[in-house]
Amino acid sequence: MATISSLALRTPCTWLGQFIGSGDGLGGMNPNPNPIKLRSRPLRIEANKRVKKIRQVILKEDIGGVGKIGEQVKVKAGFFRNYLLPYGKADLVSPRLLKEMEREKGRIEAEQRRVKEAAEQVALLLQTVGPLKVRRKSTPQKQIVGSVTSGDVADIIKAQLNRDIGQNNIIVPEITELGDYIAEIKLHEDVSARVRLLVLPN
Structure with a gap:
């Protein structure tokens, strides 16, 4: 067993190394022959996945x-x-945009109601005014000379009722002789009118 005097004669580094290596702090008491081993864990690095915005x-x-x-x-x-x-x-x-869209939606709906109501009024007028008279030259057998077109009907409506209706919105049946016919007029997506056409000799 080393004495205190003999320890003092050694160099500080030699004495400190023996003191640490012996595993005790009191000259050999409570020896610990197995030094503590620190376990190292592998460093895991994960790449951040790109988040789709x-x-x-x-x-x-x-x-x-x-x-x-x-x-x-x-x-x-x-x-x-x-x-x-x-x-x-x-x-x-955004809240501001949603508010603007709500106002615009209300304005559009109000305009759509107004247009539909106006179409319903025209439809009622067309169906209550009586037959639209169309005059054509004809043969003794009541065969007409020429034809009756949607443009003719649009002109008659304009002349008699002062209403402008596009001829593309008027469906006229095939007319080959004098008589009574029905034309269909599309005034709105949800509003149509059936109008009597009375083809008379000129």
Whole structure:
């Protein structure tokens, strides 16, 4: 066993190394022959996955495969940034925009109601005014010379009722002789009128 005097004669580094290596702090008491081993764990590095950014937008026009005007849809941020926004096809959803869209929706609905009501009034007028008279040259067998077209009916309505109706909205049956016929007039998506045509000899 080493004495205190002999320890003092040794160099500090030698004495300290023996003291640590012996596993005790009291000259050999409570020896610990097995030094503590620190376990090292492998460092795991995971790459962050790119998160796809999505934008909630309101479409300002119909876009195939995306949606119709006025609809709220979710699109990729790049699609909105590079296409929809520069070309004025959509806006980001925001409280201000939603409020503006609600006001515009109310205005459009009010205008649609007004147009439909006006069409219903014209339909009622056409169906109560009596038959529209069309005069044509005819043969003794009551065969007419020429024809009766949708343009003819539009002109008669304009002359008699002072209403402008596009001839594309008027469906006239095939008329080959004098007599009574029915023409259908499309005044609105939801409003039509059936009008009597009375073909008379000129």
